[in-house]
Amino acid sequence: MRRIINEQPIELWGDGSVSRDYLYVDDVIDAFELAMLHEGRSRVFNIGSGVSRTLNEVIAALENVTGKKIDIVRKDGRLVDIPVSVLDISRARNELGWIPKTEFDAGLRSTFQWLIETQ
16 A cells, blocks of 8 residues: 555566455454453464455455555566465354454555555
């Protein structure tokens, strides 16, 4: 986002089909607080959105949120990039009573606004 704000290009490795599970920081904090107080047997929880988004989807969402066309420098894909990463958050939901509250676009808007205000 800082690169977008400063009108600098971003690098995209591969065709943008690589997908990841993105989560807003406030939801991570909520999950950590619940896990810290958890007295059950489980000690390991996946904390994520449970939804996978491609880099192309993230770029489109960023353009929508920022109102700017993103300048992309395309680079060859990397063999080290896992094609898809999405977390099963059912244990956190079942044992901690946790689910993410912040919609993806709302988290992007909040982050973008914070960056604008702190720059």
